[in-house]
Amino acid sequence: xxxxxxxxxxxxxxxxxxxxxxxxxxxxxxxxxxxxxxxxxxxxxxxxxxxxxxxxxxxxxxxxxxxxxxxxxxxxxxxxxxxxxxxxxxxxxxxxxxxxxxxxxxxxxxxxxxxxxxxxxxxxxxxxxxxxxxxxxxxxxxxxxxxx
Numbered sequence: 001x002x003x004x005x006x007x008x009x010x011x012x013x014x015x016x017x018x019x020x021x022x023x024x025x026x027x028x029x030x031x032x033x034x035x036x037x038x039x040x041x042x043x044x045x046x047x048x049x050x051x052x053x054x055x056x057x058x059x060x061x062x063x064x065x066x067x068x069x070x071x072x073x074x075x076x077x078x079x080x081x082x083x084x085x086x087x088x089x090x091x092x093x094x095x096x097x098x099x100x101x102x103x104x105x106x107x108x109x110x111x112x113x114x115x116x117x118x119x120x121x122x123x124x125x126x127x128x129x130x131x132x133x134x135x136x137x138x139x140x141x142x143x144x145x146x147x148x
Contacts, residue, residue: 053091
């Protein structure tokens with residue numbers, strides 16, 4: 001009798017993927033909440049190295065949707081809004097998702113162009129390639145394309 005392959009979730013990670021004139025962002029993790037955190041780091045990494053952003057100020061964000069993909073879309077656009085209106089960058093995130101409700105904290109600091117060296121401005125998350133699901137490795141994947 002064959003033995004079923006045991007897959008263990010990988011460490012949380014983020015990445016960019018190519019998309020015409022815009023940038024795809026992707027988070028992967030063992031939980032959907034962690035995948036959303038990693039997608040947020042990927043969003044920041046479009047602009048600057050997240051490691052350059054000091055966690056000196058916390059901003060709370062709450063969103064609700066019965067559709068996990070739309071919740072990701074709302075989450076990322078809330079971050080873009082907060083970055084734009086507060087003139088901040090975020091480099092640390094704590095996300096909790098239960099019953100379609102996202103409650104999160106984003107830590108960051110005001111933009112310092114000399115230290116952060118922002119590459120581009122993210123205008124918003126799009127529904128292009130918007131996807132939230134468990135992938136074939138057993139990890140959560142949260143992704144979309146952002147307009148730059």
